[in-house]
Each structure stands twice: as structure tokens, then as C-alpha cells.
Amino acid sequence: MTDAIAHHPTEETLAAFASGTLDEARGLIVSMHLSLCAACSRKVGGYEAIGGELLEQATPVSLEPGALRNVLRLIDKNSAAPDKMPEEPLGRYQLGPWRWVGPGVRQRSVSVPEVSNIKVFMLKAAPGTKLPHHKHTGYEWTCVLEGAFEHQFGRYGPGDFDEADETMEHKPTVCDGDPCICIVALKGNIVLQSRLGRIIQPLLRL
Amino acid sequence: MVEFDAARLIMRVAASQDRDAFAQLFEHYAPRIKAMMMRRGASRDRAEDLAQETLIRLWRKAAQYDPERAAASAWVYAIARNVSVDEMRREGRATAWIEEDGMLEEEDNDEPESLLLVAEREAQVRSSMVALPDEQLRVIRLSFFDGLAHGEIASLLGIPLGTVKSRIRLALQRLRDRVGELK
Numbered sequence: 321m322t323d324a325i326a327h328h329p330t331e332e333t334l335a336a337f338a339s340g341t342l343d344e345a346r347g348l349i350v351s352m353h354l355s356l357c358a359a360c361s362r363k364v365g366g367y368e369a370i371g372g373e374l375l376e377q378a379t380p381v382s383l384e385p386g387a388l389r390n391v392l393r394l395i396d397k398n399s400a401a402p403d404k405m406p407e408e409p410l411g412r413y414q415l416g417p418w419r420w421v422g423p424g425v426r427q428r429s430v431s432v433p434e435v436s437n438i439k440v441f442m443l444k445a446a447p448g449t450k451l452p453h454h455k456h457t458g459y460e461w462t463c464v465l466e467g468a469f470e471h472q473f474g475r476y477g478p479g480d481f482d483e484a485d486e487t488m489e490h491k492p493t494v495c496d497g498d499p500c501i502c503i504v505a506l507k508g509n510i511v512l513q514s515r516l517g518r519i520i521q522p523l524l525r526l
Numbered sequence: 527m528v529e530f531d532a533a534r535l536i537m538r539v540a541a542s543q544d545r546d547a548f549a550q551l552f553e554h555y556a557p558r559i560k561a562m563m564m565r566r567g568a569s570r571d572r573a574e575d576l577a578q579e580t581l582i583r584l585w586r587k588a589a590q591y592d593p594e595r596a597a598a599s600a601w602v603y604a605i606a607r608n609v610s611v612d613e614m615r616r617e618g619r620a621t622a623w624i625e626e627d628g629m630l631e632e633e634d635n636d637e638p639e640s641l642l643l644v645a646e647r648e649a650q651v652r653s654s655m656v657a658l659p660d661e662q663l664r665v666i667r668l669s670f671f672d673g674l675a676h677g678e679i680a681s682l683l684g685i686p687l688g689t690v691k692s693r694i695r696l697a698l699q700r701l702r703d704r705v706g707e708l709k
């Protein structure tokens with residue numbers, strides 16, 4: 321499938337990413353989107369140009385005597401030829417095994433340290449799976465990696481980015497075709513809306 | 527006297543691990559990065575370490591620098607920002623960006639195209655920033671240089687969060703418009 325990316329982070333989110341003020345979990349979801357979206361990467365590049373200009377204007381603070389010598393010594397010690405390839409956004413994390421979390425849905429952990437009740441994980445859902453109608457007590461940021469799902473705000477395919485917060489209710493359905501794999505940063509909890517959902521929620525590991 | 531040309535120096539480091547070029551980059555950027563790290567809450571000693579770490583990464587990543595895509599200063603800034611993000615990670619400090627409201631207000635679909643800032647536009651960014659009203663430049667600096675979350679800027683300046691966001695939005699829009707004009 322070659323669908324263009326239709327859903328992007330807000331300008332505010334891209335600016336926060338560029339300035340380094342997003343938490344690690346959300347920063348990772350944005351990085352995954354940027355690795356798939358040239359248009360947003362260019363915008364972030366524009367914001368980094370602003371940061372670069374502020375750096376040029378900064379009042380310098382002298383380094384300790386011998387700082388350059390120390391840096392050259394560390395460079396020699398780790399010798400290593402310079403890196404040719406940029407680091408993959410997921411490169412520094414470990415991915416857990418896929419685990420069953422509900423009918424048609426598997427989840428794997430992403431080793432982002434849990435800070436203030438924020439979790440990062442990947443979800444894989446079979447085509448046609450209807451995820452339960454739910455809302456959130458915090459935010460839920462998602463980047464689709466493969467396949468697609470849809471909910472009331474549209475269809476989300478590879479590279480699409482979905483920012484949901486506690487004001488939104490969701491009832492996503494996985495589109496036909498391939499299984500849908502997403503990476504998700506979740507703060508707080510998912511609250512299922514149906515009575516059955518509330519009964520089975522303790523059984524699900526979400 | 528040859529003018530300081532950071533892009534060329536980075537390319538010399540990439541091509542031949544040129545230590546003289548690296549020393550010039552170090553002399554120019556390390557003290558500015560140290561200042562940035564101190565503004566971002568590092569102690570003087572810690573900021574020294576972080577500035578050195580940034581320059582080590584610059585050495586390693588020099589081959590990834592593409593002067594067609596980014597001004598040298600933007601590229602160095604991004605490395606320093608990543609070092610600062612990693613430092614917060616080590617400290618287990620989650621930045622508290624994004625407060626209750628505002629996240630989903632307007633999708634900004636009518637925004638002009640991307641900034642498309644490449645090396646040649648560096649001077650244009652500079653002159654556009656000089657032209658910003660002080661109050662806008664101030665929030666931009668607090669956000670991009672000092673690394674403060676929008677909520678933190680609001681409490682520091684004693685103004686509502688919405689005002690911080692609108693100043694940042696206006697400033698970014700002006701920069702984009704001016705740089706767009708100059709294309």
C-alpha cells in the first residue's frame with residue numbers, strides 16, 4: 321500500500337519535539353512518525369534552525385582548561401570510525417515477546433522506563449478486529465507501523481499519527497488486509513465504555 | 527583571516543578526521559553548548575561534561591551531516607538537544623510539557639508549507655529573529671534554548687498558558703512567513 325500519510329502531529333507537538341521538551345515516551349512516538357514522514361521532518365528541521373540560531377547568539381561559558389585535550393583523548397580511547405548511519409528511533413530499546421491481551425490482539429513491551437504512569441508498547445491486531453469502545457484517563461499517542469485502523473476521525477495507515485487525550489472516546493476497528501501494528505505511548509489508563517467491557521477489563525492486560 | 531565556516535569544518539572532520547577543524551568547532555560551539563546546558567538546569571560541572579559529550583557525538587556523527595539539508599548550527603543544536611534529553615532521561619525526569627488544555631485545539635491544517643530552511647537560509651533566519659517583538663523572542667528562547675515546557679514558561683513569566691502558546695505560535699508563523707517571503 322502506498323497511501324500518503326494523512327494524520328500528522330500538531331505544529332505544537334513538532335516544536336516541542338524540536339526543543340527537547342517532550343517526555344521520552346511521546347518523543348519516541350514522534351520519532352517513529354518522523355522516520356516515515358518527510359514533510360514533518362522538514363518542519364522539525366526548520367525549528368532546529370531556530371534553535372541553532374539561538375545557540376549562535378548564546379553568551380559563551382568557558383570550558384575548563386584542558387577540555388579539548390580531554391575530548392580528543394576520549395575520542396582516541398573509543399577510537400571507532402565515525403558512525404555512518406543515523407540511529408534508528410527504536411535502536412536503544414528492547415522489545416518484549418508478543419503476548420495475547422484479548423481476542424485478535426497481541427501486545428509487546430518497549431523498554432522505555434516507566435515514568436509517572438506512562439507506558440510504551442506495540443499492539444498487533446488482526447484485520448477486522450473491533451477494539452472495545454474506550455476512553456482514556458490520560459493521553460494515548462499512536463503511530464501506525466503496518467496495516468491500518470479506523471475510528472470516527474478517519475483511517476490511520478502506516479506513518480499516521482494519532483494524538484488522543486481524555487476528552488476523546490474511541491472505538492477503533494482494524495481495516496481489512498494486513499494485521500495492524502502500532503506503537504503506542506499511553507499515560508493513565510484505558511477505560512472501557514460498555515458494561516461487558518468493564519466486566520472483562522480486569523482480564524485484559526492493557 | 528578566514529571566516530568561521532562550521533559546515534566546511536564538519537565536512538573536514540567527516541572526510542579526514544581533521545583535528546584542527548575539530549578544534550575550531552570545539553572552540554566555537556562547546557562554550558555555547560555549555561551555556562545552553564546550564565540554562566537547561568545542569569550545574570556548571572555537569573554542563574561542562576554535557577558540552578564535551580556533545581562534541582564527542584559531533585565527531586562521531588560528522589559523516590551524517592548533510593549541508594544541503596541543514597545549517598551547521600541547526601545540526602549542532604539537534605545533537606546538543608539530544609544530549610540534554612538523554613540527561614533528563616538519566617535523571618528520570620519526565621518533562622511536563624502539555625497541560626490539560628490546548629493539545630487538540632485546531633489541527634493547523636491551513637499552515638503554510640514547511641519552513642524548508644537549508645544552510646543558505648541561515649542569515650534569513652537570523653534577520654527574521656532580530657525582527658521579532660521582544661516578548662515573542664523571549665518565549666522562543668525559553669522554549670528552544672532553555673528547554674522549558676510551555677507550562678513552566680507560563681509560571682516563570684506569570685502569564686497564562688494560552689498566552690505562552692499564542693506567542694510561540696505567532697513567532698513561529700512570523701519566522702515562517704518572513705523566511706517564505708525571502709525565498
